[in-house]
Amino acid sequence: AQTVTQSQPEMSVQEAETVTLSCTYDTSENNYYLFWYKQPPSRQMILVIRQEAYKQQNATENRFSVNFQKAAKSFSLKISDSQLGDTAMYFCAFMKQIQGAQKLVFGQGTRLTINP
């Protein structure tokens, strides 16, 4: 079974600081995808960043970057120059596709607050 663990239920930083959210996962597979999603109070799920397991290079999207450590099964999200609009729940997710079936498994989430 695939599990995703986010060990930080809540985090809080000052605006413009850098913050890192942790995520570990458990799988015996070699090919898979990892995602970070953001859920603001509006409850809309917004894709932040995606990482393919076969790629060694860490994904980057503007202020958002990941530290993907495949051997350690770790997938942390770094937010640089944090902004008030980054305040949200952040979910790490693991996806595996096998024989046409897909399943996206989410971690428990980290509530991030950016303070002015």
Next chain:
Amino acid sequence: SAVISQKPSRDICQRGTSLTIQCQVDSQVTMMFWYRQQPGQSLTLIATANQGSEATYESGFVIDKFPISRPNLTFSTLTVSNMSPEDSSIYLCSVEARRGYTFGSGTRLTVV
């Protein structure tokens, strides 16, 4: 990337009744996914809906409680049947998009 219109956005329902949630996608997609997000919790996959076949349900979810329809490649419904207060949650639909998965805006259901 696909855009999903999900309705209703919220509802308050009496126990014992049923609510049908709709998701309309602006493009044709093979699979649609339905999730439940209980208060303060993460998202849990309820079922995967393929057009032209029965939905595939995850462990702990059954068709009698959560019947799903998928009449075409752009539309799906999830019904929450015989509701109890424990069904109070946010329900979201999702489809695979180019970079990842796109989600509907969610339906906040409160059962009283």
